[in-house]
Structures are given as structure tokens and as C-alpha cells.
Amino acid sequence: MVNRRQPVSNCINSQFRNAAEWCALSDVDLKAVEAVAICREYDVGDVIFNENDPCRGVYFVTSGLVGIRKAGLEGDSTLLKIAYPNETLGYRPLLAGQCHRATAEILKPGLICFINSATVLPMIEHNPALGLNFLQRATRELGDAEERFHKTVTLTLRARFAHLLMLLKDRCGHSSDNGKFILELPVSRGDLAAMLGVRRESVSRVIHELEQEGVTHFTDRHVEVANADHLIDEFRA
Amino acid sequence: MVNRRQPVSNCINSQFRNAAEWCALSDVDLKAVEAVAICREYDVGDVIFNENDPCRGVYFVTSGLVGIRKAGLEGDSTLLKIAYPNETLGYRPLLAGQCHRATAEILKPGLICFINSATVLPMIEHNPALGLNFLQRATRELGDAEERFHKTVTLTLRARFAHLLMLLKDRCGHSSDNGKFILELPVSRGDLAAMLGVRRESVSRVIHELEQEGVTHFTDRHVEVANADHLIDEFRA
DNA sequence: AGGTTATTTTGATCTAAATCATGCCAGGTG
């Protein structure tokens, strides 16, 4: 449910102007985007778009955190991706000419700006640099998706969990000198499980194991890892 | 191993000109591609490029069949994709600015044309239509890859196998009037297993099951399915 | 506070698929 619906003006600011894909926009186009963008504050649990919804444009994450989910037949869902600030959502179905194939749900409250396809598509079509930026983004994500599939069928849960921690480290962690790092998990255990394609209980057990062996130290969503190499060894040796 | 190395001229013909992505090329660019393309016959088992090889350009499949594989730590590999004639391979790492992240291996002998990145990249950068074609291709594949991940962690092997048969039907099958269809598998059982992320034996057992129940009739690589709905029910009900 | 609802952990089974082992058959090849 959407709790707050205050439209916010001037959301297309320097943050947007400098974002990975949109930095290719001309001043004219930026103004055009600014004119049509619809920005809104969302709360945890709010849904931005649903699986199978027609795709009407893209969403720019100004702040907050968004989870991209796919629902399974029996309540079991997978978390495909966490979108961080400065990311653009929904470009995939827009450019593939498809409906949304996943649901976007707010994990951490924030400001999301909608830009309709009538505005975005012509820009991508006529601005090669912008198109290339999305092309790079799409091909990178495709590589990651293929990697993920390969890892899920090839590695054990334990190895995949170690790998996931390393990926999250790059986004939500700050590491000190010697292999040690500290990490604030952006999601619940249940969502960690949904990212790995397993059950909550299985994640609990893996964490328990790693704790026992002193590889990690979990306190709620706060994680300390004494030596990153111990985690890396799990999936590269 | 590459057995035959005869360069073949004039491989960039009307087939290439009409291929999904390349139809956007101008006559001038087509000539330029024609001038630099290097075409070669490959035999079963030949490798076009290897995982971690630097990406030097793209490969157009004129004829034959190519498997895109990723190797696991212990000999276990996954088959990410089968490339059919008229498909372009290697565009993903090229546009992502990465090395090849999978190996391309010939499944059925055919003619493959190489076009170096120095030729291709500028064309994509300056021809928005061409870029858009690849953008559509990449975003579609990304959608499929996400779908695949979701299905592998959500569905049973049996359901996934049924789904795979339906996908292969679209490429290698011809269906008659009432739900019935016939399918010539393009790959071995082992490769079916590699596509599903399971072991050969497990695929054998699923096939055995479906046979028993009269849902399918396998004879070597020839498959007959009396009613496609029986397969569809496996993963949609 | 205390009561109510999520989230997480933990334990006891259960099961799908892996693993190990063996045998079958068709296609080459000396």
C-alpha cells in the first residue's frame, strides 16, 4: 500500500544528471525529463510496479532501497535484485517491449521518480550515447544473471552464501586494512534466502555454521568478517 | 580442436543482411563488414572462443548449432544457451567491456563468421537502430535469464524439464493440429542435464517417468508428445 | 508496562536429486 503520495518537485537534480546512464542527456532533454517526472516518497512494503503490469516508463531511485521480486506458484518468491540509489528500474521490460516480469517493492523508504516511456524511449532512440549506456548496463546484468544461474546449480548453499556476502560487501560494507570487513545487511534473513533460492531455515543454519567456525559474526543485520579470504575460499577453491 | 580452416568468402550474404540485429545496417556498412569478416567451417566439438578469452569481436552463426557453456569447479558444466543460425554470439562481453564469460562450442557443424570489434563497435555506436536492436536482444535475454533462475529454484526438475521441452519445441519441433507435436532434440541427454543444472542420471529418470505415464515418447533424440497441455500443466498448475 | 504479531532460531523428519556402481547397446577401429 502507498502511504504517502506527496508529489515532490525538482527531484531531477544533479544526482540524476550524474547517474550512470543519464549523464549522457543534453540540457534540453534534462529539462524535458524534469518537466514530466513524477516523484514520490514510498514506505517500506510499498509496491512500485507489479509482475505482469504493462510497462509505462522507468523509475529512478533517488534514495531508499528497492527489491525486485518474482513470485512462485506457492507463495515462495525469489529476490532477483536489490536496487540502490542512482539506479534506474524498469528499463528492461521497456526496451524489450514486454510487461514487467517482476515486482518492485520498497525495502527502505525513499524517493522514486517516474519518467514515462513516451519521454524516455525517443531519447534512447535518438541519443546513441544514452542507448549505449543502457546497452552496457543490460549486458552487464545479463552476464551477472548467467553467472548467478551457473553458481546456483554448481555450488552448495554455503558457497553461494559466502559469495553473496562478498557481493553485499561491495555495496553495504566498509572494509578495513587486513581482509577484515563489516557489513550492514540491507535485507532480512528471509530475503537473503529469497536471493539464494532457498528457505529461511537453511540460511539460519548456514549462518550458524559460519558462526561456530568463527568465520563470521552476525548480530542482527550487522555482520563482521575477520578475513574475507575465508569466505572467498568457499566458492573459489 | 579445429579441423577445417578453409576461409570462405562471401559469407556475409542476404542471410546476414536480414538477420534480426543486422538488418539495420546501411549498404556501406554491409560492404565494410563483408570486407573484414572471416568465415570458417567448424566441426562438432570445435571451440569458437573460451571462457576468459578477451573478446575481440562477434560471431555470426550462418549455419550449424553452437552451445554456450560455463565450466564448474569439478568438471560439471552448465549449458547456458543454444545458438541457432542467424544468431550473433559474443556481443554481450563486447558491449559490457568484459572477457568472454563462457565457452562457445560447436554442437552441429556449420559456418561461423567472425567480425572484429574495431568494425562492429563504431557501427553500434553511430547507428542508433543497430544499437537498439542489440538493446532489445540483450534485454530479452536478460528477462529469460532471470526467468530461468527463478524457475530453477522454484520448480522441480520434472517441471523444468517439461518447460525445456516446450522451449525446444519452438525451435526444433513441428507441431500438428491437436496439442500433439514432434521434436528433434538438438543435444545429448548430458547436455539437456547441463541446461537444467542437474546430472545426466536425473534426466534419464525424469524421461523414464514421463514415458511410463505416456506423456512423451522418446526414441533417441526423437521425441513425440501426444498433448502439449500435459507438459504445460507441469509448470503452470 | 503487558499483550500481540513478525522474525529468527532450532530440532526432528522427509525427500529430491546426487553419487556410486554396473550394465546395456550402437558405432567405430585394429
Place this chain on the structure above:
DNA sequence: CACCTGGCATGATTTAGATCAAAATAACCT
């Protein structure tokens, strides 16, 4: 021909992770 070799099937056993069932913990109200 006998002898491989590679792809496939099948049986017996093991195991990683699911499922079922409680507890323990944390968060959330009034």
C-alpha cells in the same frame, strides 16, 4: 571378428536442503 569407447539407462545408497513443528527473540502497539 573381438575390442573398445561414448552415450544412455537403471539400481542402491547417501546427502543437502525442504518440510513440519515448536520455541525463542525481537518489534509493535495502545
